[in-house]
Amino acid sequence: MAKRIAGPEIERLIQLLAKLPGLGPRSARRAALHLVKKKEALLVPLARAMDEAVEKVGVCSVCGNVDTVDPCTVCRDERRDPHVLVVVEDVSDLWALERASAISAKYHVLGGVLSPLDGVGPSDLNIASLVERCRTEDIREVILAVNATVEGQTTAHYVTDQLGHLADEGRVITVTRLAHGVPVGGELDYLDDGTLSAAMRARTKF
Amino acid sequence: MAKRIAGPEIERLIQLLAKLPGLGPRSARRAALHLVKKKEALLVPLARAMDEAVEKVGVCSVCGNVDTVDPCTVCRDERRDPHVLVVVEDVSDLWALERASAISAKYHVLGGVLSPLDGVGPSDLNIASLVERCRTEDIREVILAVNATVEGQTTAHYVTDQLGHLADEGRVITVTRLAHGVPVGGELDYLDDGTLSAAMRARTKF
Numbered sequence: 001m002a003k004r005i006a007g008p009e010i011e012r013l014i015q016l017l018a019k020l021p022g023l024g025p026r027s028a029r030r031a032a033l034h035l036v037k038k039k040e041a042l043l044v045p046l047a048r049a050m051d052e053a054v055e056k057v058g059v060c061s062v063c064g065n066v067d068t069v070d071p072c073t074v075c076r077d078e079r080r081d082p083h084v085l086v087v088v089e090d091v092s093d094l095w096a097l098e099r100a101s102a103i104s105a106k107y108h109v110l111g112g113v114l115s116p117l118d119g120v121g122p123s124d125l126n127i128a129s130l131v132e133r134c135r136t137e138d139i140r141e142v143i144l145a146v147n148a149t150v151e152g153q154t155t156a157h158y159v160t161d162q163l164g165h166l167a168d169e170g171r172v173i174t175v176t177r178l179a180h181g182v183p184v185g186g187e188l189d190y191l192d193d194g195t196l197s198a199a200m201r202a203r204t205k206f
Numbered sequence: 207m208a209k210r211i212a213g214p215e216i217e218r219l220i221q222l223l224a225k226l227p228g229l230g231p232r233s234a235r236r237a238a239l240h241l242v243k244k245k246e247a248l249l250v251p252l253a254r255a256m257d258e259a260v261e262k263v264g265v266c267s268v269c270g271n272v273d274t275v276d277p278c279t280v281c282r283d284e285r286r287d288p289h290v291l292v293v294v295e296d297v298s299d300l301w302a303l304e305r306a307s308a309i310s311a312k313y314h315v316l317g318g319v320l321s322p323l324d325g326v327g328p329s330d331l332n333i334a335s336l337v338e339r340c341r342t343e344d345i346r347e348v349i350l351a352v353n354a355t356v357e358g359q360t361t362a363h364y365v366t367d368q369l370g371h372l373a374d375e376g377r378v379i380t381v382t383r384l385a386h387g388v389p390v391g392g393e394l395d396y397l398d399d400g401t402l403s404a405a406m407r408a409r410t411k412f
Contacts, residue, residue, distance in 0.1 A: 007274030050253035068213030
């Protein structure tokens with residue numbers, strides 16, 4: 001903006017809002033204006049919610065989820081199957097699986113994928129803590145719910161390899177992965193060849 | 207969400223973020239996750255910026271703009287032409303005109319448009335204060351920069367009418383409106399008939 005039309009506090013608010021995913025500079029401006037116009041109804045509660053989040057939010061020391069308690073709500077939930085561990089790349093994947101009520105199990109967040117080109121090695125991910133959990137907790141199945149990307153699959157292979165060493169200690173853990181196939185509601189015409197071939201190979205009785 | 211996967215503080219943050227324009231429930235969840243994952247880099251500064259906005263932001267008592275000072279930055283700016291007043295419906299219009307550096311003048315924000323069906327009458331808008339400013343300040347031109355909608359034009363007519371009464375007190379104020387025409391970069395093929403006709407009537411020498 002050539003000329004200053006508002007105090008620096010509002011400009012700063014716009015700049016920070018623009019860093020949120022899904023908000024560009026223009027929509028951040030709209031959001032900031034909306035906030036300052038609805039001060040009592042929205043800005044005040046949102047500011048308070050953020051202060052509270054700043055104070056309480058942290059990373060779960062057990063699984064790597066983010067929550068306001070440690071261990072997190074998921075780790076504390078005793079109704080979940082303690083023998084099944086779902087390994088995800090990111091907290092957003094944990095949330096997505098929970099939103100879908102896909103399974104009632106415990107989780108482990110790797111915090112990324114192996115990517116030598118980006119300098120991400122095994123020690124940068126929560127792999128050692130995963131192996132440690134499999135050693136000390138009574139885990140019988142590890143579900144590798146990583147993305148179906150090259151990095152995701154490389155990471156899955158590495159994790160499987162690491163868990164295989166536990167067999168030497170007499171711990172046999174079944175390692176599974178998510179099924180490939182046609183997305184529910186998806187149209188064949190729009191799917192890539194790899195997905196179609198995978199869906200065909202894994203066809204089931206109707 | 208069927209099961210609670212995070213503390214109520216995070217859920218509350220998501221709900222409030224979802225009220226921002228441009229963010230739906232899904233993108234609010236992504237934004238909240240982004241915030242709590244980047245706690246020090248983003249959540250903490252944003253929370254601080256919001257606290258500061260809560261403390262300082264208010265409506266300018268002169269023109270109706272929102273700012274952290276009163277009178278606002280625009281009203282205080284002495285480089286602006288004090289004889290020209292741009293009347294806009296909303297603060298966002300003021301910001302848009304300033305972003306475009308369309309004019310260097312003072313502003314007056316009506317805070318809406320006349321809309322009898324929605325129960326918005328003249329007393330609900332900052333029209334009396336506009337007339338008062340035209341009476342006491344040395345205003346020579348009022349530019350009605352309202353939207354080219356039916357309500358906007360109705361409001362423009364009403365405001366013009368009210369300003370006309372000042373002639374009885376010996377104050378003659380020129381009232382102008384924004385030009386209609388082809389948007390810069392616009393294609394004729396996509397324009398409505400009204401705009402095309404207006405652009406043709408107001409054609410200028412090349």
